[in-house]
Amino acid sequence: MMFEPTRLNKKVSLGAQSANSVADTADKDGSILALPVGSIEQHGEHLPVMTDTLLANSVTTKSAERVASKIPVTVAPPFWSGYSPHHLSLGGTLTGEFSTLLDLLCDIAETGLENGFDALLLVNGHGGNTPLINAAVSEIGSAHPDVEILGLTYFELIADLVETVRKSGVGGMAHGGEFETSLMMYLYPKLVDTDNMAATYWNEHYEQSGDDLVVSGPVSVYRPFEQYSETGAIGAPEVANADTGEQLFDGVTETLGNLLVEVHQKNA
Structure with a gap:
């Protein structure tokens, strides 16, 4: 049966709870506030501009649902605006x-932590946010030395799984490629336009630069995305399917759920 993504889950979504319920969770030992961080940016002609936010929120919410019976965890509404100047054109x-x-991430963390959470986890769904998330972890962590502050980019958690399920070669799971399109086909199939899936494989000039969502390199380079692809999509969305999306979703939510348990145990 196709997974129906939960927009708000009464048990783990902060937005679905009363202030007292949020405080009750935060007061428990080892409590965690998870904040999905996405973006609003073009994803070619076949995916919606909210793809990164939708996926980060679904991954974080489902991961929390998996472990909510064991640990106190709350998922904040997603931070929908990412750092995306390379997509503007x-x-x-x-x-x-x-x-x-x-500043906004730090402000949200500041007020969120006032509820009494013992840990904050930023769950990023946009590659262009990686420096932003790293900076936020440092800034928030410096301001709150008694709270565990963590950040990650969710698709980097399952690089090994990606290699076993992918149908495209390296460069096929880039922006709007097989990875994101498969997840969207599984979670939000009505938002995927399968008749307009034109894309170009990622082919960066520098060998030491990244070639894929999960194949990174030490060299970072700035390019407007029209230099990579006429449609703005990079990769092989044409080989994406819902079955691959289900495997990716199950794998990443299990891995992230296990990390949430580990964070709770360390801070309880």
Whole structure:
């Protein structure tokens, strides 16, 4: 049966709870506040601009659901604006200045932690946010030395699984490619336009740069995305399918759920 993504889950979603319920969870030993961080940016002609936010939120919520009977965890509403200046020329993109987004993440963390949570986990769903998440972890952690502050990019958790389930070669699981399209086909199939899936494999000039969502390199380079692809999609969305998406979703939510348990145990 197809997984129906939960927008708000009464047990783990902060937005579905009363203030007292949030406080009750935060007061428990080893409590965790998880914040999905996405973006609003073009994803080619076949995926919606909210793809990164939708996926980060679904992954974080389902991961929390998996372990909510064991640990106190709350998922904040997703932080929907990411750092996406490289997508602006292709339209459909809402972004902010790096410093503005960093300040907002720190402000949200500051107020979220006032509820009494023992740990904060930023769950990122947009590659362009990686420096932002790293900076936020440092800034928030420095301001709250008694709280465990962590950040990650969810698709990096399952690099080994990706290699076993992918149908495309390296470069096929990039922006709007097989990975994201498969997840969207599983979670939000009505939002995928399978008649308009034109994309170009990721082919970066520098050998030491990244070639895929899960194949990174030490060299970082800035390019507007139209230099990679006319449609803005990079990879092989044409080989994506819901079965692959289900395997990826199950794998990443199990892995992230296990990490949540580990964070709770360390801070209880």
